[in-house]
Amino acid sequence: QGAGGRGGYVVTEEQLDREQDFALSSVLVAHIPGIRVVRGPQFDRVVSGIHVSINGDPCYVQMFIDGVFVADGDVDMVNVRDLGLIEYRTPGSIPVQYQNRLQGAPCGALFLWSRS
Numbered sequence: 001q002g003a004g005g006r007g008g009y010v011v012t013e014e015q016l017d018r019e020q021d022f023a024l025s026s027v028l029v030a031h032i033p034g035i036r037v038v039r040g041p042q043f044d045r046v047v048s049g050i051h052v053s054i055n056g057d058p059c060y061v062q063m064f065i066d067g068v069f070v071a072d073g074d075v076d077m078v079n080v081r082d083l084g085l086i087e088y089r090t091p092g093s094i095p096v097q098y099q100n101r102l103q104g105a106p107c108g109a110l111f112l113w114s115r116s
Contacts, residue, residue: 007093008108009033011086013115020081027080028110032088035061043074048107059107061088064098066114084115 009032019027025037025044034050038058047058063070065078087110089095094109 008087008089010088013084016080016083016086022080023076024078024080024083024112025075028075028086028088031086035088037075043072044076046075046110054106061107062094062098062109063112064109065112067098067111069098078112082114083112085111085113087111087113 011027011031015031016027019030025046028035028046029037034048036047036049037044038047045058046061046063048061049059063073063075089098089109089111091106091108098109098111
């Protein structure tokens with residue numbers, strides 16, 4: 001299950017079990033180097049502190065839930081206890097079928113996979 005491969009970070013089901021009562025944003029920041037959560041007027045979004053957008057704006061990370069792109073949504077709308085795997089893929093390692101969904105593609109992609 002999941003995108004698999006190299007070029008990113010993985011949070012396993014075992015790790016998620018230990019942190020099931022935490023907000024997803026806290027789990028991401030704890031396990032994925034360079035990830036930050038930016039508070040927005042409508043919802044909070046995940047940004048990469050390592051990659052920089054061309055115009056200097058925050059480098060928003062694309063988010064997918066079970067392979068489906070989420071255009072708008074608060075990162076904490078997902079309950080950690082419902083997840084079986086989290087993957088962060090660096091820009092160069094995003095599988096081709098998930099590339100170029102929005103301008104944030106150069107910032108990486110976050111894949112949230114539900115428990116089986």
